[in-house]
Amino acid sequence: MLSELLLTDMHHNSGAAALPLHRRLYEGLRRAILNGHLAGGDRLPSSRELTQDLQLSRNTVMAALNQLSAEGYLVSRVGSGTFVNEQLPSPRLRGRTGRTTHAGARLSRRGTALATQFTSAELEIQPFTPGVADFSAFPVALWQRLQNKHWRMSYPDMLDYCYSGGHAPLRRAVTDYLRVSRSVPLDMDQVIITSGTQQSLELCAQMLADHGDTVWLEDPAYWGAVKAFMASGLRTHGVLVDADGMAPTAADERHAPRLIYTTPSHQYPTGAVMSLARRQQLLALAQKHQAWVLEDDYDSEFRFSGPPISSLAGLSPDERVLYLGSFSKVLYPGLKLGYLVVPKALAPAFRQAHYDLNRPGQMPLQAALAEFIELGHFASALRKARHSYAQRRQQLLDALQPCLGPHAHISGAEQGLHLCLRLPTTVDDQALALRIAQQGMTVRALSAYCLQRSDAKGLVIGYGYATLEDIAHWGPVLASTVKRALAAGRSGKKS
Ligand SMILES: Cc1ncc(COP(=O)(O)O)c(C=O)c1O
Structure with missing residues (x-):
């Protein structure tokens, strides 16, 4: 009622x-x-x-x-x-904000598709919302001091657009970080500061593919990437993901790619880590089709168990990989700063186009971030966050233990801010996510991320936002709701 x-x-x-x-x-x-x-x-x-x-x-x-x-x-x-x-529009097709178009307003075919297809559902920020970090840990006072300092120092050209692909000290700081932490071989001229991964993806699509070209995405896929490619007029082709990551077959090759978008370190959303054999296969396919690989390394800062995963970019001597990173997870998403590493030969063209298309700026903000990194605050924020997320992750794993067994298992818990609870295909994961939402928690149905396949069911569960107390309270509620759904699925009843 x-x-x-x-x-x-x-x-x-x-x-x-x-x-x-x-x-x-x-x-x-x-x-x-x-x-x-x-x-x-x-x-x-x-x-x-x-x-x-x-x-x-x-x-x-x-x-x-x-x-x-x-x-x-x-x-x-x-x-x-x-x-x-x-x-x-129906719930599945409804947008993030649920906003409708004004009656009678005419959208282009592309606009209609963008507003109605593969939209992410409304995410309430409450326990287990995936993809959300704990912003309460962000050192606001320190950040404010650094920003004030750079605003006081701002001389006129810091208030202009930024032509050089980003403020040099920030590009240098990103270069040093990526060389050491992600084994990405690069010079700072290859780094372009963007307003985050969305803008990096759009720039790659605009610069490297033409209207109607095919982009391979992982199936299930990150909705943000799907949208960026749709907006650029590309054909999206989903390639199945298994436990070793993206798994291209000969049938996929009939849709020859111009771009290949992948999240190899922690597939979004299943969490699969791409095996070395698959990495080599993907790079060989990129070479064969003269395609570019877009490596979205969105949460590799948080690795909790297993050996360190190096980047795909570090494996590609022929420079077929463009590497995308973001400050959204370690700092906060509203910062809207990310970076794109492009092959040396492409850097001048990317810088020029970025300047012409996006008129990038925000140099005082970039200067404050560069200093935040140089003074070691980024590393310390990362250390603290890692420690805190590791505890939350363990508490969530413990809470989910009672619903695991032959019919349910966890994937992707070694890294990041979410894990995936895999369920049998008999479970209606979207109805289950809705039931969980009605109890005051937010999880996402795995099937909602699928492009073509219908065999992936589960729940994408975040632990970045949930405190230990939240997990202690809500974890058992979540587990027993899942257990009921599993039991109902086995007996063929609706739970
Ligand atoms: C797969 C993936 N890539 C990238 C991002 C970060 O995107 P942005 O830099 O646009 O905030 C996210 C954030 O949720 C993500 O889930």
Whole structure:
């Protein structure tokens, strides 16, 4: 029943506790619409019924309903009530913010595809949200001091666009870091500072492929990469991922790639580490098809067990690999700074195009980050984060132990901020993720990342954001919900 769902949502969503009641009700209803609990055309209980059932004032209920109507989630029909807008796309196709286009507004075919296909679902920031780091550990006061210092020192050319591919001290700091930590052979002229991985991917697609060319992606895939390639007019082709990473076959080769996008150190989202044999196969295929490999090394800073994984770029003497990194996970995503390492011969062209297309800037920010790295604060933030995530990861592994067995196992827990709980194909992982969301946690269904395949089921579970106390409390709840789903799957019943 809707009122029960809303009460649970308003009660359990601890992040919302500080919000006024009308905002909490608004968020609860909006979530119910976005996750499909309320479908387009569903009639809402009257405001009087909601007032009674939820024990809220009529003003509170009306404020929430009015806001949802103003944003297009609800429509009122005089005399018959309030309904969920039927024009909203279905939950699977709905965007990150759930925003719809203005009625009658015309999008291009590409725009429509971008707004409706393979969109990432709304991610509530609550225990187990994957891909989210613990920003509370970020040394804000220190960061502020460094920023102030560089703003005070800023002379006019620091306020200009940045022509040289990024502020030199930051490119130097990134070069030193990558040489030592990731065995990437490079000169600082090969480093281009971007506004993160999305921009790096778009630049690679624009510079190295033409409209209609094929890009291979891993299946399941990182939605951000899919979107960047769609936006650049490329054909996406999914290559199955197994326990050794991306596994191209002769059938894949019939879709000859111009670009190959891969996350070899910790496949996103399954967590598979690409084996040496596969790395060599991929590089040989890139050479054969004269394709470029885009190595997204998004979370290799956090490695907890097993031998260190070196980069693919370090294995490619013929410079077929472009290496992409980001500060989103170690520092914070809103920083919007990342880096792209391009082969020497391509560097001048990439710098020029980056300048012309993106008009990069933010040099005082880049200067502050360079100093943050040079003074050792980056290394110390990393050390602390590694220690803290290692504990959280272990606590989550312990909590999930009761649901493991012949029908469920964990992949990708050696590194990063998430792991993947693999489930049998009989389990409806999207329904399970929804049920877990209704309990106040956020996990992602593995099948939601799949391009063509339908045999990958599981849950992508993050431990970056969840505190040890959160995991101690919510871990057993998560495990028992999964256990029930497994038991129901075996008996053929709906759980
Ligand atoms: C696979 C993958 N690559 C890259 C990133 C970082 O992207 P950005 O630098 O655009 O924040 C993420 C962040 O979640 C990711 O999951």
